[in-house]
Amino acid sequence: MAAAAAAVSHAARRFLYSRLPIASRHLHASVSEGSAREASTSFIHPAAIVHPAATIGQGVSIGPFCTVGASAKIGDACQLHTGSHVTGDTELGEGCVVLIGAILGADLPGRTVIGENNVIGNYAVVGVKCQDLKYKPGDECFLHIGNNNEIREYCSIHRSSKSCDCTVIGDNNLIMGSCHVAHDCKIGSNNIFANNTLFGGHVVVEDNTHTAGAVVVHQFCHIGSFSFLGGGSVVAQDVPRYTMVAGDRAELRGLNLEGLRRNGFSDQEVRSLRKAYRKVFMPASSCHSSFEDRLAELGREIELLESPSVSYMVESIRTSFEQGRRGICKFRSWNIS
Numbered sequence: 001m002a003a004a005a006a007a008v009s010h011a012a013r014r015f016l017y018s019r020l021p022i023a024s025r026h027l028h029a030s031v032s033e034g035s036a037r038e039a040s041t042s043f044i045h046p047a048a049i050v051h052p053a054a055t056i057g058q059g060v061s062i063g064p065f066c067t068v069g070a071s072a073k074i075g076d077a078c079q080l081h082t083g084s085h086v087t088g089d090t091e092l093g094e095g096c097v098v099l100i101g102a103i104l105g106a107d108l109p110g111r112t113v114i115g116e117n118n119v120i121g122n123y124a125v126v127g128v129k130c131q132d133l134k135y136k137p138g139d140e141c142f143l144h145i146g147n148n149n150e151i152r153e154y155c156s157i158h159r160s161s162k163s164c165d166c167t168v169i170g171d172n173n174l175i176m177g178s179c180h181v182a183h184d185c186k187i188g189s190n191n192i193f194a195n196n197t198l199f200g201g202h203v204v205v206e207d208n209t210h211t212a213g214a215v216v217v218h219q220f221c222h223i224g225s226f227s228f229l230g231g232g233s234v235v236a237q238d239v240p241r242y243t244m245v246a247g248d249r250a251e252l253r254g255l256n257l258e259g260l261r262r263n264g265f266s267d268q269e270v271r272s273l274r275k276a277y278r279k280v281f282m283p284a285s286s287c288h289s290s291f292e293d294r295l296a297e298l299g300r301e302i303e304l305l306e307s308p309s310v311s312y313m314v315e316s317i318r319t320s321f322e323q324g325r326r327g328i329c330k331f332r333s334w335n336i337s
Contacts, residue, residue: 048080057094072105075116084120088112090127093147096120103128110141110159118145121153121177130183132161132201139163146171146189157181161201170207182219194231206241208263210256221326224316226263228256237329238320241313242273245329252281252331265309272307276314281331 042057044050047064054068057076062068066080069087075094080086084098090105093116098104101123105112112127120126127143129135141159148171151157155175160166161183169181170189180198181187187199188207197211200219209223212231217223222238229235230246230253239245244256255277260270279301280294289297295317304310320328 069105069107088127090114093118099124099153102126106159108141109138110163112143112159114145115147115149115171117148119150121151121155123153124151124155124157126151126155126157127159128156130158130161130201132183135161135183141183142166143168145169149173149175151175152177152179154178155180158183160184188225197229208259210259218326222320225312226256226259228259235329237326238316240320240328241316242309243277243313250329252329269307269309272304272310273313276301276304276310280317 042060044062045064045066048062048066048068050056050062050068051070051072053070055073056068057074057078059077060074061078062080063082063084065083067085067087068074068080069090071089072086073091074080074086075092075096077095078092079097081098081100083100084102086092086098086104088105088107089110090112092098092104092114095117096114096119098120099122102120103125104114104120105127106129108129114126126145130141135141140163141161143157143159144166146169149169150173152175154177157169158167158181165184167181167183167185169187172190173187174192175181176193176195176197178196179193182199182201182203184202185199186204188205190208191205192210194211194213194215196213197215199205199217202220203217203223205223206225208226209228211229214232215229216234218236221235223229223235224239224241224243226242227239228244229239229250230244232248233246233250234248235245235250242255242260244253245251246253255273257270260273276298279298280291283289283294295314298304298314305314317328319325
């Protein structure tokens with residue numbers, strides 16, 4: 001009888017706990033009365049499950065059927081919509097919105113840090129275990145996402161594959177539906193990835209790039225700043241800065257002229273980049289010099305190299321041929337006028 005009474009009492013406490021206001025529940029995480037008063041402006045739906053050790057900021061809204069784990073930290077003014085989940089050692093910055101069914105973090109060792117004013121779309125999965133068979137159970141793995149990113153529905157973003165690395169996404173990126181960012185990727189800022197863009201492990205994407213839909217990027221590739229990847233491209237080698245690729249396998253199709261104009265490049269900068277591109281990738285029919293010779297010759301063009309953009313493009317091409325890198329995408333003599 002005593003055991004039965006204890007079980008009933010325990011069940012009653014659980015029922016009561018799930019319906020306590022946020023101010024009372026937050027006292028487990030912070031015993032100060034001031035902290036409790038600050039959190040009193042937050043709302044937790046009675047059908048949500050929030051661990052008493054979780055840290056909940058001010059003005060937070062947590063909808064029905066959400067779960068928040070013991071090590072989770074939810075910043076001020078965050079919104080967790082119906083059925084979203086924050087688990088493991090996961091930190092959510094101020095002003096984030098987590099839409100229906102999204103899952104943030106994992107209970108495996110490591111940490112997921114998400115900055116401020118991010119939107120995590122419906123049923124997105126962010127900060128979970130990687131899909132690398134080299135991952136050893138028990139190893140710490142990490143994901144760090146910056147500020148002002150929009151990660152749309154059904155996206156998947158994985159933590160790193162080892163404790164000495166980290167998957168990183170910068171600021172102000174638009175990652176459209178069903179995109180995938182694999183382990184150990186380094187994504188810059190101000191990028192736009194259209195639906196079903198898939199990045200393999202260890203891919204590096206610089207700033208201000210744009211992909212069309214259904215793009216696949218092979219592991220360890222580098223995608224240069226201000227480049228454009230055409231729809232359906234299978235990118236198996238590096239994409240130099242300022243260029244445009246398309247096809248299976250992706251080939252260089254010239255400069256990303258529209259992207260350069262939209263990003264404020266001057267007419268003089270564009271002319272210099274055109275001239276440099278022609279010298280390397282569009283030799284005259286009478287020219288029998290090798291690609292390496294043409295690149296070296298461009299490196300001696302002092303007047304052209306006075307343009308920072310040309311210098312950056314040359315640097316981008318050269319580093320793609322360093323040890324361990326994949327080289328650049330193949331090229332054709334396409335008209336870039």
